[in-house]
Amino acid sequence: MKATFLGGASKVGSLAMIMEVDGLRLLFEYGMTPSKPPEYPLPLREPVDALFLTHAHLDHSGMLPQVISDYQIPYATSPLTNELIDILLEDSLKVSKYEGFPQKFSTHDIKIMKEYYNPIRDGESIIVEDVEIKALSAGHIPGSLMYMVDNDKKILFTGDINTINTHLVNGTRAPRCDTLIIESTYAGREHELREKTIYRFLGKVEEVVDRGGVAIVPAFGLGRTQELLLILQRSGYRIWVDGMGKRISSIFLKNPAEVKNTKKLRHALAEAHMIRNPKQRRKALKGDVILTTSGMLDGGPVIEYIMKLKDNPKNAILLTGYQVENTNGRRLLETGTIELAGVEEKINMDVEFFDFSAHAGHSQLVRFIEESRAERVILMHGDNREELKEAVDDGSREIILPDEGNPIEL
Numbered sequence: 001m002k003a004t005f006l007g008g009a010s011k012v013g014s015l016a017m018i019m020e021v022d023g024l025r026l027l028f029e030y031g032m033t034p035s036k037p038p039e040y041p042l043p044l045r046e047p048v049d050a051l052f053l054t055h056a057h058l059d060h061s062g063m064l065p066q067v068i069s070d071y072q073i074p075y076a077t078s079p080l081t082n083e084l085i086d087i088l089l090e091d092s093l094k095v096s097k098y099e100g101f102p103q104k105f106s107t108h109d110i111k112i113m114k115e116y117y118n119p120i121r122d123g124e125s126i127i128v129e130d131v132e133i134k135a136l137s138a139g140h141i142p143g144s145l146m147y148m149v150d151n152d153k154k155i156l157f158t159g160d161i162n163t164i165n166t167h168l169v170n171g172t173r174a175p176r177c178d179t180l181i182i183e184s185t186y187a188g189r190e191h192e193l194r195e196k197t198i199y200r201f202l203g204k205v206e207e208v209v210d211r212g213g214v215a216i217v218p219a220f221g222l223g224r225t226q227e228l229l230l231i232l233q234r235s236g237y238r239i240w241v242d243g244m245g246k247r248i249s250s251i252f253l254k255n256p257a258e259v260k261n262t263k264k265l266r267h268a269l270a271e272a273h274m275i276r277n278p279k280q281r282r283k284a285l286k287g288d289v290i291l292t293t294s295g296m297l298d299g300g301p302v303i304e305y306i307m308k309l310k311d312n313p314k315n316a317i318l319l320t321g322y323q324v325e326n327t328n329g330r331r332l333l334e335t336g337t338i339e340l341a342g343v344e345e346k347i348n349m350d351v352e353f354f355d356f357s358a359h360a361g362h363s364q365l366v367r368f369i370e371e372s373r374a375e376r377v378i379l380m381h382g383d384n385r386e387e388l389k390e391a392v393d394d395g396s397r398e399i400i401l402p403d404e405g406n407p408i409e410l
């Protein structure tokens, strides 16, 4: 077996890996990093037999239309992921156009790509020339899968994983395998217990609303918005939902086989107020909670709300996910300001961070590695892999930290 990372081995972002088994060439993910400027994996130089996509996030899926329309590659992913990527890819095209970065593919390429789709679900397999590739739930976001390549030896490619249960998806468990290729996003970092985060979050919302303020909750539209809606349900507050989360929610409702609690979600959505016009947007400014994209304050309706509410310290911004470097969210946490079109804006609001991550934390990754009993572990998709290596390096297994572009022979 040979594995070559075209991207995303030594950092979180633009993941792509070629696996060669028995003369077969399989591509796992072909993502992009939506930074400024965006980052892409190394180009694919030779055709591959098939592409497997674990989930819809752009750092895994963002360049699929380009590589699939160029090489006409059949690809497999869950039916839900296949619907979600339409929204994410179109949005990413819009963003790069708006920001003036080159377009790597067109809406036409997205359409062409769809003709090469093969559905695969949790527990199902696809056979490519005698090699079996089995899908297993990854517990990360609805529709997310891991792939087990079974060819005398079992090789697991995890994509992004989570091992705790959330409202939308159950946590995954490690299957037995010989070689484990595992994400390391949270290597060296632990999460607070989820129940505690929920308790703190609801307490903070109560505090803000009780003092007469409005709580702006920036959240990724895919998964986080719906998770928070379910957390906030029955709180009795007026919840406004704006941004991409609205469209994603209706896709979730259409796919109850791949989303836990769609009944509850339907209720929560019916009780919340969906924002569809400027009049509703003005109403939302009166409270109580505004749930909107983007999660890192880099565009989306959230900016408009912040600009209207920024001068009243009774109001709050409750960040609900990790804030990547060079984003407005990180800037807000570190300096109390955001930057809009080159202008620095002082934000005179209460700001707090809550870790609602959809990734396994450090100890959870360690346990996953141990439970897989893999004799060889490849750590990918992390910028702090050494700490995870140290934690699992007890002499009982081989640990490899690949970099981009250099094949590893196994």
Ligand SMILES: [Zn+2]
Binding pocket: 055, 057, 140, 160
């Ligand atoms: Zn992800």
Ligand SMILES: [Zn+2]
Binding pocket: 013, 057, 059, 060, 160, 381
């Ligand atoms: Zn990822």
